[in-house]
Amino acid sequence: MPKIVRFYETGGAEVLKIEELPLVEPGVNEVRLKVEAIGLNRAEVMFRQGHYLENPVFPSRLGYEAAGIIDAIGPGTTGLQIGDRVSTIPSFSIGTYGVYGESAVVPAYAVAHYPENLSPVEGTAIWMQYLTAFGALIEFGHLQRDDTVLITAASSSVGLAAIQIVKSVGATAIAITRGADKKSFLMGAGADHVVVTNEQDLVESVMSLTAGKGVNMVFDPVAGPLLGELAGASAPGATIFEYGALSAEPTTFPLFAALAKGLTVRGYTLFEIVKNAESLARGKQFIYSGLKTGELKPIIDRTFPLESIVEAHKYMESNQQQGKIVVKV
């Protein structure tokens, strides 16, 4: 029987349990994957803690991203075959369809072939990060080459994906990180500038880097008090995308800066893209194209075996990672 990760209560990483459960047959419009690699996301940590947009129903599975080989196909599914190498696009319930484990049943619409030159570890590090950044920067933000984009939590997989996307359109990326230890990594990952907030004032530094203009776009999963600084670093007419809630503190709307500069603060999640067939098609095309040219290339921080899923979650929470954390199955 396949090993499956489930949890019975919200809490620390230790609540994750590996259990042997019967193989499940895919239902109508579903497929089953023999999982080869699992991409970890902050969303799963928040879901495990009970702080996510969706709440677990116990015992709950979890997980949005897996790469694997289709080993069973449910009724009604077209365009996919047993033996296909695919990875999952997070467009389903993280609890009902959680992919952490050796086997996962997912909706057929939520799998996509990934380029043959990528390994399963890379294949599971594509959709969440690139589609999330694509949706904000390209689909809604209409990023242009003379734009400057501020990227917070820049060492996260989505942050790095955003840097690559900004550079792929020829725009300027300013990465924000707390500690100096990640600065050279971020420069190597393509950032034009890195601001280290433990050492530098965010607003002053960004204004200095932009000749007093500020940035045209912000891509931020933190929110909380940081939003005020992001508004301070923004140019007139800028758009601030908020795509997460990592801060535990309340988020004050920067009203006077927003009025004075005509700022837009836009709540955004990947679901706006994956639930819209046209947006998703544009996103997939953009990403396939970028992977082919090499302008987009998943950065893998570290892999863990499935047995170490608790350690993998703890590692994500330590914020040491520089890129995607992947579990090899």
Place this chain on the structure above:
Amino acid sequence: MPKIVRFYETGGAEVLKIEELPLVEPGVNEVRLKVEAIGLNRAEVMFRQGHYLENPVFPSRLGYEAAGIIDAIGPGTTGLQIGDRVSTIPSFSIGTYGVYGESAVVPAYAVAHYPENLSPVEGTAIWMQYLTAFGALIEFGHLQRDDTVLITAASSSVGLAAIQIVKSVGATAIAITRGADKKSFLMGAGADHVVVTNEQDLVESVMSLTAGKGVNMVFDPVAGPLLGELAGASAPGATIFEYGALSAEPTTFPLFAALAKGLTVRGYTLFEIVKNAESLARGKQFIYSGLKTGELKPIIDRTFPLESIVEAHKYMESNQQQGKIVVKV
């Protein structure tokens, strides 16, 4: 010598003083108006209190809107003649060029002819209210006829202008007011629905009126804790325009609603329109056209003589008004 309103310190309405001051000659690209009517705006109350985007330099004039007859033209001015009936478009410093008084010098670019069938009292009740609402709803919001718009502070001149603009494009207007006393007035002013927040739950009422969908657009000058309710009453993908800061309380960004629904919160002021020649031209055209068809028609609440400027400001602060407060000079 003309009577001019100035103030020497921020504070209550009583700080406004009427003084006789020498007639001023217009400078380069300026014109002088013999003022016939002054349109009062909340901005002037906030400027007087020291709570506006711009701070007074004492002794300070104040005022954005006047209708009058050009009685002097400065060097460099073209397209305007002595004797022209014009009113001012608020696109200048409220302090440097304040129009409260019998005479006002303003930049030539900031005056526009108003339709001949309007009185000076109506002519001074056009630009601030209609351009403000036009900019958010039409220029940036791209309002469509199947949209539903929530309008707070609906009995204010800008709120009423927004109702008229919403109706002129065939969309649905839900007006929000605190007390039941203004309900019938707002229905008469064109609102499709009125929600009285002293008696009704805002979110529940709006959801009920929209068959559970919520509104596509919000036009709000209040901010503060109200923003959370406005987000609750919004449909997925809605845009909330914040165009003022009437609430004295902090404004919390409704992060989880924004993430879940993909909401946009957009700080906005009229200056984005009046500082952009193309936007301003589109706005003027839209307003001239609406005034001509009668779809736009200024609603005047009450007029005061210039001697009663203090009472006029107190009246505005009492929030009893239903439309524009105008001072006849």
